[in-house]
Amino acid sequence: MTGFRRLAIPEVIEITPPKHGDHRGFFSEVFKRSALEAEGIHIDWVQDNQSLSAERGTVRGLHFQAPPFAQAKLVRVLRGAIYDVAVDIRKGSPSYGRAVTCEISAERWNQLLIPAGFAHGFMTLTPDTEVFYKVDAPYSRESEGAILWNDPALGIEWPDPGAAPVLSDKDRVAPLLSEFNSPFG
Template sequence: MTQFNRLAIPDVVEVLPAKHGDHRGFFSEVFKQDAFAAEGITIAWTQDNQSLSATPGTVRGLHLQAPPYAQDKLVRVLRGAIFDVAVDIRQGSPSYGHWVGRELSHDAWNQLLVPAGFAHGFMTLLPDTEVLYKVSAPYSRESEMAIRWNDPDIGIDWPNMGDAVLSAKDADAPLFRDFVSPFLFEVG
C-alpha cells in the first residue's frame, strides 16, 4: 500500500509506493490514481518528463510555470539520487518563501509531490542520475519562470557537492526579492 507523508509544508507530500520483490526482481505500482484520490489528491496528469544529469552537483531549477499552465509535479528517481526542493511562492501563505526538501533515490523508492504554487528544483547526488516526473500541464515557454537556485533570502541548505553545474538560464535566474509571484494562497 502506498504511504503518503506530508512534509513541514503539508501541501508537499513524500510518496512511498509499495515495492514487492523476489528472486526475479520487483514489482511496484508507482502511481495509482485511486490511492492518490483516497488522500484527497485528484490531479489530472498530462505528461511525463525525464532528465539525465551526468555530473553530481547538477542543479535544475528553481522552476515554475504561471497560470494557466501552472504545473503540479510528481518526481521520482529512476537511477541515482537527488536532493529535491519545493519553495512556497503562494502570496499570503504562512510559509511563503520557505522551502522543504527531501532526498529521493532509486534505492529509497520515494517520490515527491510538488503542487502548483511552488517553485521546484533539484541537485543530483550521484553520476548519471535519471529523474522522471509527471506534470499536470504542458510546457509553455511564455509561462515559464525561475528563481535563483541559491537565493540567500530563501536559504536552501543544498548538499555540498562542490561547484554546481547549471544551465545559463538557471545561473541568471532572478532573485526571490525581485520575483513577483502569480500565485495566491487559498485557505481550505
C-alpha cells in the same frame, strides 16, 4: 500500501509506493490514481518528463510555470539520487518564500508531490541521475519562470557536491525572491 508523508509545508507530500520483491526481481505500482485519491489528491496528469544529469552536483531549478499553465509535479528518480526542493511562491500563503526538501532516490523508491504554486528544483547526488516526473499542465515557454537556486533568503541548505555546481545559463541568472513578483495570488 502506499505511504504518504506530509512535509513541513503539508501540501508537499513524500509518497512511497509498495515494492514487492522475490528471486526474480521486484514489482511495484509506482503510480496508482486510486491510492492518491484515497488521500484526497485529485490531479489529472497530462504529461511525463524525464531528464538525465551526467554529473554529480547538477542543479536544475528553481523552476515554475505561471498560470494558466501552472504545473503540479510528481517526481521520482529512476537511477541515482537527488536533493529535491520545493519553494512556496503563493502570495498570501503563511509559508510564502519557505522551502522544504527531501532526498529522493531509486534506492529509497520514494516520490515527491509538488503542487502548483511552488518553484521546484533539485541537485543530483550521484552521477548519471535520471529523474522522471508527471505534470498536470503542458509546458509553455511564455509561462516559464525561475528563482535563483541559492538565494540566501530561501535558507536552503544545499549539499556540498565537492565541486562547483553544474548550472544552465538560465538558472545561473534567475532573479532573487526579493526581485520576484509571484504570479500566484
